[in-house]
Amino acid sequence: MYNFDLIKPKTLADAVAAMGDGAQALSGGQTLLPTMKQRLADPGTLVSLTGIPELQGVCQGDGGIIIGGATPHAVVAKEALKYYPALAALAGQIGDPAVRNRGTIGGSIANNDPSACYPAAALGSGAIIQTNAREIAADDYFLGMFETALDDGEIVTAVKFPVPQVAAYIKFVQPASRFALVGVFVAKFADGVRVAITGASNNGVFRWSEAEAALSANFTPDAIAGLTLPADDMIADLHGSADYRAHLCGVMTKRAVIAAG
Amino acid sequence: MPKDGGIGESTKRREDIRFLTGKGRYTDDINLRGQAFACFLRSEVANGRINSIDTSAAMSMPGVLTILTGDDFTGMGGNPAGWLINSRNGEPMKEPKRPVLAHGKVRHVGDAYAMVVAETYGQARDAAAAIEADITELPAVVDMAKALADSTNLVHDEIGTNQCFDWGWIEDNRAAVDEAFKNAPHVTTLELVNNRLIPNAMEPRASLADYDAGTGDYKLYTTSQNPHLHRLLIAAFVMGMPENKLTVIAPDVGGGFGSKIYHYGEEAAVLAAAKAINRPVKWVAERSESFLSDAHGRDHVTKIELATTKDGEFLALRTETLANVGAYLSNFSTATPTFLHGTLMAGPYKTPLVYVNVKTVFTNTAPVDAYRGAGRPEATFSIERVVDKCARELGIDQAEIRRKNLLTPDQFPYTTPVGLVYDTGNYQATMDKMTELADLAGFEKRRAASAKNGKLRGLGLSTWIEACGIAPSNLVGVLGARVGLFDAATVRVNATGNISVMTGAHSHGQGHETVFAQIVAEQLGIPASSVEIVHGDTSKIPFGMGSYGSRSLAVAGSAMTKAVDKIIAKGKKIAAHMLEASEQDIEFKDGSFSVAGTDKAKTFGEIAFSAYVPHNYPLETLEPGLEETAFYDPANFTYPAGAYACEVEVDPDTGKVEITAFTCADDFGNVMNPMIVDGQVHGGVGQGIGQALLESTSYDENGQLLTGSYMDYAMPRADDVPFYTVDHSCITPCTHNPLGVKGCGEAGAIGSPPAVINAVIDALQRGGHTHVKHIDMPASPARVWAAINNA
């Protein structure tokens, strides 16, 4: 690890001010710190977000539940349960207890790892990403592997999730990292079904529109029996070929529909 | 039996108290005054010519004390291979020098070519990044077959080939074996890969070197499974100093699995640096360095053929194996694919004719050496897979084909066609036990239940044997070993009757401190709590060859028993004097020396006290003191054996394999502490399941390690393994060591991989995917799914 300065603001305003000159946000550190330890990142100045009360917690708001940007996964797993069980279950499957008690939702969606879980929930729920500057619809937020609509220095302050009638996340784990090899989030709202898939595509999390249309008409696994996704843009690596991932997208979507009930 | 646990008791592990409360003392917990820190600069290319290394900028960085490169070690010896293997044509193996730091060429990603020593580790690392090395990248030699075919691209230019040796075992039997194949009614052929594994001990390698400029003595604290072997290799072979000038201490060591048997360049480098700057120097590997530079395991590519009658009687077996040794010969790397592998190819079977050919190949990858099981898992996997395939081809039940060919109790001692003499065994007993415990009879019912849930259930068996208790020096000497493989112990009885046992075995997780104390306590009739086991320090232990090859109890435990016998003999002398009787009339039982047929007796404590307060000893005939040392060299290997059953459920939609049950019926000879034996089997099977389903070491064609972290290298975790059913009640005691013990440390890792793969194949076959004859390990979901769908 290279030397760095650490700023620990107590308010969002102080954090935003501290982000001014090329500093980097530090939330749970579960992604950033390992990268720094390997000397693959040299941020110079880190602004810690975990001591800011405004960024913590789960609560019910207008049109959905609101999760503070620095809320750890373990808190979401517990406190979102009564509002949005599928989201709580997703949070409860991220990493291990240590990761869940430090890693945060803001860090996860700011990082937008192509195999991370939260992006599937955010996109699958049609969430709104709130930052210190604006609100961004999930559909406009995830721009590709590790890419988001965030500007330099912009901080995710909260994520607002509309709560569907039923939903489920099914994660087929990559055997080593236990991130999603393919993870599918299916959410059924009054006005239609959303299907978001993580882990599979070279372009990061995406919506499977054909499946959404079919499931909106008929919310059963059979509705998507004939549908397949092209393997062209799927990730191919040691843990699975593009064909395999394309196939798993179908299998996991069906299982998510069954689990959502 | 002592009240606090003797032989056969499941005594809780005394060492766990310190391990579980954070009081263990590992190399990195030791800090010496004034210590500096080393960082190694490692090659980023798999094969490269070092044109120059400019350290001037790095030398002027803050805190830097010294920088050493390969040039600084050209006067030192190479790190040797411990076993000379001759090729079929009689030529000795090729032994290119393995220098302390790479010199002239770097030969694998992670090959260290410079070392920076600085006041802090961070400074050393900063400075290492500032070293300017001009290295020309050369095409990497990665694939073994290509390495042999292409003599223009060499890992070691000076030997003119990438082949280390071409070994035939037993060469004289080759013609007869080939003849048997020509006439065989049925031949089953299988090509398979035994996947390369990265050991991943929980504690990374670490060394702390100290040099005393006043006496010229060196001290090395290091992560070693065998401190005396380290001392020998470093002092006599590499650094060229008398052994009495070097003390090697292996304190608590957090797992080794083989990888810490060997001497690595970093250890000599920190010793040299400690002398150069006259300060202690510490190095602790980062996890990424462990992935790149610890000796890996396995990595065989094998073609195996089994000739049988139409009703499945084995007639002959033949294998051709390419074994990867990586970029340099690690200390046991030449013994592992040969005498720990080829000599096991008869398995537990009557197969009358066996021939094994092994070509070892240099590649631009990390060195490969013995890893839990070492050669025997490779042998067992090949045999048990081909037996399984043969059974399917002939339409014979898997259990049936094994029963038909297993050696029977009346055949022992049995001389195999590959040069071993199995002293004892009862393979039918373990087979019966496994059949009962695994409820083989109920399998069909369970399969039907799985099928209802859309899952394919399969059953896989493995009947395995190993040769361990390594090793009879007489025998291995003939076969090319350059060391003896005896062990030693000193039993020191203190004046107040408590005991220190100095053993040459090294415990790095096994529980020796508990078990060895149980044994000595039982033998001397004293409480186990008054016996202390001392290990891991060349200045305290008479000698020892360490722990690996399931040898600790069978070899070091036997040495300890011999030393205890000498203590009892001496105690009788003392008792005879004290009781005014003749030595022949003294009996020793339950901690008491008595005159036969009388009530005159002295306790063990009284004898001990008298030995150190010898006020009226007849000094011409009786020496004071009560301390004995014994060396023990085994007469033969020991031959644990067992029968395993694995049951799996395969999800045909994803290819995911779940192990639903795993049953082990083992014969380990006499069992000293059943709980610890259970634990060893659990750990071994866990590692075997890791190999079979999860662990894959992958280099790309440029020799870059693609699985260099836990993000891509899948280790088995608690929820990847089932609750095991483990039994070791079938016992045929070893016939040639005093405790009648065989060894259990590697068994699980040896016997389990084929049981798992056999079960996966069985599941697919029964599920109608009859085109799937074999799946290479690890049978990851992606591979299983691909196998199902590549019809």
Ligand SMILES: Cc1cc2nc3c(=O)[nH]c(=O)nc-3n(C[C@H](O)[C@H](O)[C@H](O)COP(=O)(O)OP(=O)(O)OC[C@H]3O[C@@H](n4cnc5c(N)ncnc54)[C@H](O)[C@@H]3O)c2cc1C
């Ligand atoms: C062993 C392990 C297993 C894991 N398994 C999973 C898994 O199964 N599924 C999964 O989804 N994830 C997994 N993760 C990742 C984990 O969820 C991380 O917590 C998450 O990716 C990052 O969150 P963090 O709070 O730790 O962010 P940090 O590491 O602190 O930051 C990550 C990045 O986001 C930026 N950032 C952080 N917070 C904000 C913010 N509020 N606004 C703007 N930018 C911000 C940082 O500057 C940095 O670039 C795993 C991690 C580990 C170590």
